[in-house]
Amino acid sequence: MEEYDLFPGCVIQNRIPYIEDSARKVFDKLGIKTSDAPFGCCPDPVGFNAVHHKSWMAMSARNLTIAEIDGRSIASLCNGCTQTLKAVNVELKQSEEEKDSINAVLAKIGREFKGTISVKHFVQILIEDVSIEKIKEAITTPFTGLKVACHTGCHYARPSHIMQWDDPMEPKCLRELVEATGATAVDYDEEVLCCGAGVGNTEEEPAMQILKQKFNSAIQAGAECFVVICPACFQQMDGNQRILKKMFEKDYNIPILYLTELFALAMGYKYDDLNLKLHRARPQALLEKYNAV
Amino acid sequence: MAVIDFEFRNSIIQKDLGNTLAYCYQCGTCSGACPVAQVTKGRYNPRKLILNSLLGLKENLLLGAENNFNIWGCTVCDTCDEMCPQNVELTEIFILLKNMSVEKGEAPEYYTTQAKFILEHGKAIPLAPAIERRRDQMGLPKAPKVDKKEIRALLKETGLVKIIGPLEEEKKEGVK
Numbered sequence A: 001m002e003e004y005d006l007f008p009g010c011v012i013q014n015r016i017p018y019i020e021d022s023a024r025k026v027f028d029k030l031g032i033k034t035s036d037a038p039f040g041c042c043p044d045p046v047g048f049n050a051v052h053h054k055s056w057m058a059m060s061a062r063n064l065t066i067a068e069i070d071g072r073s074i075a076s077l078c079n080g081c082t083q084t085l086k087a088v089n090v091e092l093k094q095s096e097e098e099k100d101s102i103n104a105v106l107a108k109i110g111r112e113f114k115g116t117i118s119v120k121h122f123v124q125i126l127i128e129d130v131s132i133e134k135i136k137e138a139i140t141t142p143f144t145g146l147k148v149a150c151h152t153g154c155h156y157a158r159p160s161h162i163m164q165w166d167d168p169m170e171p172k173c174l175r176e177l178v179e180a181t182g183a184t185a186v187d188y189d190e191e192v193l194c195c196g197a198g199v200g201n202t203e204e205e206p207a208m209q210i211l212k213q214k215f216n217s218a219i220q221a222g223a224e225c226f227v228v229i230c231p232a233c234f235q236q237m238d239g240n241q242r243i244l245k246k247m248f249e250k251d252y253n254i255p256i257l258y259l260t261e262l263f264a265l266a267m268g269y270k271y272d273d274l275n276l277k278l279h280r281a282r283p284q285a286l287l288e289k290y291n292a293v
Numbered sequence B: 001m002a003v004i005d006f007e008f009r010n011s012i013i014q015k016d017l018g019n020t021l022a023y024c025y026q027c028g029t030c031s032g033a034c035p036v037a038q039v040t041k042g043r044y045n046p047r048k049l050i051l052n053s054l055l056g057l058k059e060n061l062l063l064g065a066e067n068n069f070n071i072w073g074c075t076v077c078d079t080c081d082e083m084c085p086q087n088v089e090l091t092e093i094f095i096l097l098k099n100m101s102v103e104k105g106e107a108p109e110y111y112t113t114q115a116k117f118i119l120e121h122g123k124a125i126p127l128a129p130a131i132e133r134r135r136d137q138m139g140l141p142k143a144p145k146v147d148k149k150e151i152r153a154l155l156k157e158t159g160l161v162k163i164i165g166p167l168e169e170e171k172k173e174g175v176k
Helices: A010-014 A017-030 A053-070 A079-094 A096-109 A122-130 A132-138 A173-179 A204-220 A231-239 A241-248 A259-266 A284-288 B006-013 B029-033 B035-039 B046-055 B079-083 B090-103 B109-121 B129-138 B148-157 B160-164 B168-175
Strands: A004-007 A073-076 A119-121 A147-151 A225-228 A256-258
Touching: A004 A053, A010 A017, A010 A231, A017 A122, A017 A132, A017 A256, A017 A259, A017 B129, A053 A073, A053 A079, A053 A096, A053 B090, A053 B148, A073 A079, A073 A122, A079 A096, A079 A119, A079 A231, A096 B148, A119 A122, A122 A132, A122 A173, A132 A173, A147 A173, A173 A259, A204 A231, A204 A241, A204 B035, A225 A231, A225 A259, A231 A241, A231 A256, A256 A259, B006 B046, B006 B090, B029 B046, B029 B079, B046 B090, B079 B090, B090 B109, B090 B160, B109 B148, B109 B160, B148 B160
Parallel strands: A004 A073, A073 A119, A147 A225, A225 A256
Antiparallel strands: none
């Protein structure tokens, strides 16, 4: 199997490292090999790109040159990092003009973008390098009966002409991966609705309105938890339930699991091994039902 | 009455990010699909942003720091781009508008603060000692050190420092 440079992204690495831990555990079980590299900020496609587009491209291109020197493609644990790195990689590979313009600034720090590697979201690696069949073989503690609301998040497959992966408005891969653990992915109306984190940088209330809409739709469909693949969505959905409670007087208390946490649990790790007590909406009661505590 | 600013419109259309602007025929699919437009009753309205950009009505777009929700209400979900029947790359056009808003000093503080963190630490979220200890406890490898000096040199070269200002420590060095 191909070896990758791991790009955990700064939210996972420096704020919620228990998710990195679960990813590393799952990658070991499935034989996905990664190396660490001194990457800078990806940087954030919602924030930094909005401040100065050229700086966003240059920072992203610099990261790509680090992986190019290593001769390894990038495995990203985060939607935002994936979108930033992939968008710039695709753009610079397609446009000589853009490439020359970015290489002119990179030259000042002794770097050059060559376009020799690719960028993948870890979901793509699970599907393409490992396969659903191999994942099923690694499951020891199935989640038969667990009803999951899948939430891919926006930057996983959009914009589709850049991401060129899965379906941008009806994503399928996350559902397949969740169902590989024996769980059921429920159908809910707001599956592709944004988590609201982006607008939350400007105003809290619309962000919470969107989140509420998403939660209500999933719960109505019978979901017992969400499974996510983006740390920004994770923080918005797990960390902000107390704001929802304050604003709308409704205590959702619905667990949000990262896909790698669900997999690690299904592969035999327990609640404490994965530091799941660090979640704001603690999944303990739910996981007790499935012998995962 | 707002004045048409032809240069403004061209400054969008002539850029790679903005060259799909002219394809818009104002069908409103974007606003119909926009989650923020729904919950704010149109206070954020992507169709109007495109219309004002097309007409070159800059005054209707950059309304000052107090009224920046028309631009910064975008949650960057990329749904409008996906749904647009004319393949207008709305989110990319909005990046240009946001960049202009930053230059005018009208952006929400969150955005410029994050940019300053990236300039200073090389990352939007630097590694705090408490998290470093937690990583050790979990047996995670040390987070690789980021070359901050190189990143600062790069962001000086791209022009970011000119827009958001130099770091405090570098201001002092400049005085010496």
